[in-house]
Amino acid sequence: MKFVVCVKQVASLDEEFELLEGGGVDSDFVEWELNEWDTFSLEAALALRESGEGEGGEVVAVTVGEQEAEEALLACLARGADRAVRVWDESLQGADPLAVARVLAAVVERESPDLVFCGVQSSDAVTGSTGTALAGYLDMARVAVVTALSYDAPSSTLTVDRELESGLVEVVRIGLPALLTIQTGINEPRYATLRAIKQAREKPLVTYGLEDVGLDAGAVGVAAGAHTIELQTPERGAGAQLLDGSPAEVAARIVEIVQERMSG
Amino acid sequence: MSDGGVLILAEARQGELREVSLELVSAAREVAAGVGGRVAVAVIDQQAERFANAVGADGVSEVLTVTSPTEHFEAHVWQRALEGLIERERPAIVLAGHTIDSLGFVPAVAARLGLGFAADVTAVWWAQGPRARRGAYGDKLHAELDFPGKSCTLLTVRPGIFAAAPAGSGAAAARAVEIDLDGTARTEHVEFRDVAIGDVDITKAEFLLSIGRGIEDKDNIPRFEHLAERFGATLSVSRPLVDAGWMPNARQVGQSGKTVKPRVYLALGISGAVQHLAGMRSADTIIAVNTDPEAPIFGVAHFGAVADLFEVADELERALG
Numbered sequence A: 001m002k003f004v005v006c007v008k009q010v011a012s013l014d015e016e017f018e019l020l021e022g023g024g025v026d027s028d029f030v031e032w033e034l035n036e037w038d039t040f041s042l043e044a045a046l047a048l049r050e051s052g053e054g055e056g057g058e059v060v061a062v063t064v065g066e067q068e069a070e071e072a073l074l075a076c077l078a079r080g081a082d083r084a085v086r087v088w089d090e091s092l093q094g095a096d097p098l099a100v101a102r103v104l105a106a107v108v109e110r111e112s113p114d115l116v117f118c119g120v121q122s123s124d125a126v127t128g129s130t131g132t133a134l135a136g137y138l139d140m141a142r143v144a145v146v147t148a149l150s151y152d153a154p155s156s157t158l159t160v161d162r163e164l165e166s167g168l169v170e171v172v173r174i175g176l177p178a179l180l181t182i183q184t185g186i187n188e189p190r191y192a193t194l195r196a197i198k199q200a201r202e203k204p205l206v207t208y209g210l211e212d213v214g215l216d217a218g219a220v221g222v223a224a225g226a227h228t229i230e231l232q233t234p235e236r237g238a239g240a241q242l243l244d245g246s247p248a249e250v251a252a253r254i255v256e257i258v259q260e261r262m263s264g
Numbered sequence B: 001m002s003d004g005g006v007l008i009l010a011e012a013r014q015g016e017l018r019e020v021s022l023e024l025v026s027a028a029r030e031v032a033a034g035v036g037g038r039v040a041v042a043v044i045d046q047q048a049e050r051f052a053n054a055v056g057a058d059g060v061s062e063v064l065t066v067t068s069p070t071e072h073f074e075a076h077v078w079q080r081a082l083e084g085l086i087e088r089e090r091p092a093i094v095l096a097g098h099t100i101d102s103l104g105f106v107p108a109v110a111a112r113l114g115l116g117f118a119a120d121v122t123a124v125w126w127a128q129g130p131r132a133r134r135g136a137y138g139d140k141l142h143a144e145l146d147f148p149g150k151s152c153t154l155l156t157v158r159p160g161i162f163a164a165a166p167a168g169s170g171a172a173a174a175r176a177v178e179i180d181l182d183g184t185a186r187t188e189h190v191e192f193r194d195v196a197i198g199d200v201d202i203t204k205a206e207f208l209l210s211i212g213r214g215i216e217d218k219d220n221i222p223r224f225e226h227l228a229e230r231f232g233a234t235l236s237v238s239r240p241l242v243d244a245g246w247m248p249n250a251r252q253v254g255q256s257g258k259t260v261k262p263r264v265y266l267a268l269g270i271s272g273a274v275q276h277l278a279g280m281r282s283a284d285t286i287i288a289v290n291t292d293p294e295a296p297i298f299g300v301a302h303f304g305a306v307a308d309l310f311e312v313a314d315e316l317e318r319a320l321g
């Protein structure tokens, strides 16, 4: 079996971030890491390959991102992915989920895997859309927000749990090829050993431009669903009343508030 | 509906209309004038007519029913149905809930039809074209969006932001839209299962002490169990503690866990992700302790302390003596 795992190097803002004029964020205040959801989806692919059912399969990690995003790919290679693909073009700066999915679709088409894994969402953009948009471009069967999966080789079907709201789960069956968006908690993502981290650099990691996957900036621009006018600091409404002072003073105030509210 | 107007996609599960459907009617009011005033609500269901009266709320011009061949939601059937609705009715704006069902098919429709698109929007308005606002960097910032060059824009709207319009009583005309959906299903329903059953019912607690990833380690949990007991509180948690297997499902607050409305919700080391807020934002009094002054939880808290939770927890133990 062949697996493609789509991953993202995500940005988080540190505690002192500042907005630039024109609405961007000063990159000095941004920290980068492999998206939490993707650690679970990579693990799902690796575990399925090792389970015997998907044995001998290849796991390919794919990202759309700048040079720095290679770190995310190296993290995947260190955990057990066989090879990695990064696609980038300056026109993809700030790309929305539809544009990213359009690029991923071009890569996945070339790889023609049995299973595509995406995280449910990325922790920075939180759109929950890229995986399902990718399934749309590929016209691939999919299940979103998966919290358990088992594969039956003779029928090539997966039985998966689809997590719904309020503690409800729907169990569904789906045939291959298929795309799943994976939810946190589905498994326990492995850590890479120091040795594996070193060896990751020896594994194949290719970088493509848009033309290498049969696209150009125009095609991706047309796919984009939205344009960002500006970023703003949210109005905090009335805002929280600040409890300041030493930890002891904060604790004393909390006890006071709780006692007052619980007795009323 | 002729070209233009707003098309709302209602949502139902296990024979019940979901609240978000009527919230979308309120959201549509913000843009209806800009797109010519017409607001249609579409219901896709095996017995779609059963919801026609309820979704025909004040301000709805027409209810469209599409008969699904499957008893339950099926992502590929719904995708084809929504594509068909958009092709036939040619709305300028389509609104759906940012719900789990939507996550499985709405972005695919936007991709395939080349629509304007944004997910989890918290505001919509009209300024020569549709505009929307959504979170960025995990809700620490807001992004304002427009959709240049798109004749139709599909938005998923965050549940719980717009007040639900009162359900209708059949004043709006209903029309069946025939879309051939046979053979479009690509998954097979097996069963529904409830996974949040457990030792306590946190929805009944009046005082919740809720801990998040900020507590760092499983070994720290007994400490907070002890503190909760001393304080007369019930212990609840954010999702990562359940994902890690440290606490049972039944203790989880949020979209995929429980919705709680205690008198006091004391959150220690919880950032306030949208799916967590979905489960606790209507608590009477919210107190948050977090080291990050920009944590979104402070946006809904009534009282906030930018402080180390372990130090505050120690002092709480002392104060409760």
Ligand SMILES: Cc1cc2nc3c(=O)[nH]c(=O)nc-3n(C[C@H](O)[C@H](O)[C@H](O)COP(=O)(O)OP(=O)(O)OC[C@H]3O[C@@H](n4cnc5c(N)ncnc54)[C@H](O)[C@@H]3O)c2cc1C
Binding pocket: A120, A121, A145, B211, B212, B213, B214, B215, B237, B238, B239, B240, B252, B253, B254, B255, B256, B257, B258, B268, B269, B270, B271, B272, B273, B274, B275, B276, B279, B289, B290, B291, B292, B295, B307, B308, B309, B310
């Ligand atoms: C479909 C879907 C459904 C979901 N359902 C739920 C749900 O039902 N419930 C839920 O909770 N989540 C849910 N999530 C996950 C959600 O997106 C977040 O990942 C999660 O809520 C984060 O939990 P957290 O705030 O504990 O962790 P984090 O976001 O990691 O926040 C930890 C916080 O602790 C603070 N902190 C760290 N150390 C300290 C210290 N020493 N003192 C004080 N503060 C400290 C940090 O500043 C940070 O703000 C869902 C996600 C998806 C995609």
